[in-house]
Amino acid sequence: MQATRLPNGVRVLSEELAELPSVTVGIWVENGSRYERPDQAGISHFLEHLFFKGTERRTAADIAEEIDAVGGVLNAFTGKEYTCYYGKVLPDHLPLALDLLADIFTHSRFAAEEIERERSVIVQEISQVEDTPDDYVHELFNLAFWPGHPLSRPIAGTAESVGRFSRDDFLSFLDVRYRPDRILITGAGNLRHDELVSVAARSFGELGGRASLVDGGPPQPQAGVWVHEKGLEQVHLCLGAPGIAQGDADRYAAHLLNLAIGGGMSSRLFQEIRERRGKAYTVYSFLASYLDVGYVGVYVGTSAEWVREVVEVIRGELGRVVREGLAEAELARVKNQMKGNMLLGLETSDSRMSRIAKNEIYFGRDVSIEEVARGIDGVRNEDIVHVAKRLFRPGTLALTVLGDLRGEKLNDQVLHE
Structure with a gap:
């Protein structure tokens, strides 16, 4: 990695991988929903979305046609702590991808008519999530567990x-957030760093200036039970507890514990709740981790x-790992699973590009x-027990339930029975 x-603070990071058939370049901004005031939510x-709706020399259709003409991908995503705009192409078309990315990032028009059109699109996107209960729960x-905090x-x-902007x-x-000290240009694949x-x-x-700091620190978790009645065929539930930050010293043990509990078809909860019962x-x-929480x-x-019954099974397994940790063979299995997942997930230039950026954002190296x-x-195993005791402390569990409980009444007692 280079x-x-x-001079203005923009960081350029790349990994030259000549053996890959593609190249991906991303513009990352250390800005996401965490850095928004309540009136700026979203x-x-x-x-x-608006960065793809036309620049001073390209219409939205031009942008789409140019990247489609070379079989490439031009896309973006927003997270809680970052936003990424990226292009993935064959090596011969890297100049085009770079030109498109630079154009949308520095010369977008933000035309009034495009803003109104995209406003409707995003409202539909929000509605779609609310109509997808396994996402909406x-x-x-989040809203109940970290009340009042931007991360929630x-x-x-x-x-x-969205209707107010x-x-x-x-x-x-x-002008406040998209400043050079918050921008990373990352690339991976068949490319040259100097280019x-x-x-x-x-x-x-x-680009000049420095971004304003607006974050007020980590949220305070709220334990308890929240029930949202809705006419659905299934009941969807999330049961959670405070976790760890990205750079926490216990992160490897926490990820292994997560895999053992419910990280695949061989995991404890999958086997017990689905296969046996x-x-x-x-x-x-x-396991969701951010800069400080x-x-x-x-x-x-x-x-x-x-x-x-399901909540009881989950609580039982959490209690068991707190007391015992993982068996020797189980720990060995999830170690191999985690390493295999990591390596298989890095077979493409876009995954390599993302790894570079996230390492810089969360570790600075x-x-x-x-x-x-x-x-x-x-x-x-003593590390597993240690992190399990950290994560699943008495009185910290939170449960959110979405669906038609058919008269069943749930309260905090379900977390203590």
Whole structure:
């Protein structure tokens, strides 16, 4: 991995992989929904959409036609703590991808008519999530677990907040947040670092200023039970607890524990809830980590009459790992699973590009694959027990339920029975 910092603070990072048949370049901005005020909820995501709606020399159709003409991909995504605009092409078409990315990032028009059209699109996107209960229950869990904090809010915002934004709001937000000290240019695949630096300097070297800091620190978790009645065939539930930050010293043990609990078909909860009891089709655990905070949880889609039983099974498994950790063979299995997932997930240029950027954002340096593998291999069962005790402390569990409980009443007692 090679890294260069331009005089204005823009960071350029790349990994030259001549054996890959593709190349991916991304413009990352250390800005996401976490850095929005309540009245700005969803503005980062809205902006991401608008960057593809026309520049001073290209219409939205021109942008789409040019990347389609070479079989490439030009896309973007917004997270809680970053936004990425990226292009993936064959090596011969890298100049085009770089030109398109630079053009949309520095010369987008944000035309009034495009803003209104995209406003309607985003409202439909928000509605789609609300009509997808296995996604929506996660948003409801976040809102209840971290009340009042930007990390709890949906990335897309709400129909109400999205309906308020004006063109001036977008331009003001760009002026405050899209500054060179928050921008990374990352590339991976069949490319040359010096050429990427040259393009970055030409396209982004004139940007100036520094981004304003607006984050007020980590959220305070809220334990308890929240029930959202809705006429659905299934009941969807998320049961979670405070987790760890991205750079936490216990991160390898936490990820291994997550895999053992619900990270695949061989995991404890999948085997017990689905395979042995037949109480769910979908069951998995998850670990969400940010700069200074995180949470761990379990999702299950089940029937109303089985909710209490499912919660009891989950709590039982959490208690067991706190007391015992993992068996020797189980720990060895999830270590191999985690390393295999990592390596298989890095077979493409876009995944390599993302790895470079996230390492810079969360660690400020390259974290090699070899370093990660050593960290995984170094975890012992006492480390698993230690992190399990950290994560699943008494009185910290939170449960969000979405669906038709058919008269079943749930309260905090379900977390203590």
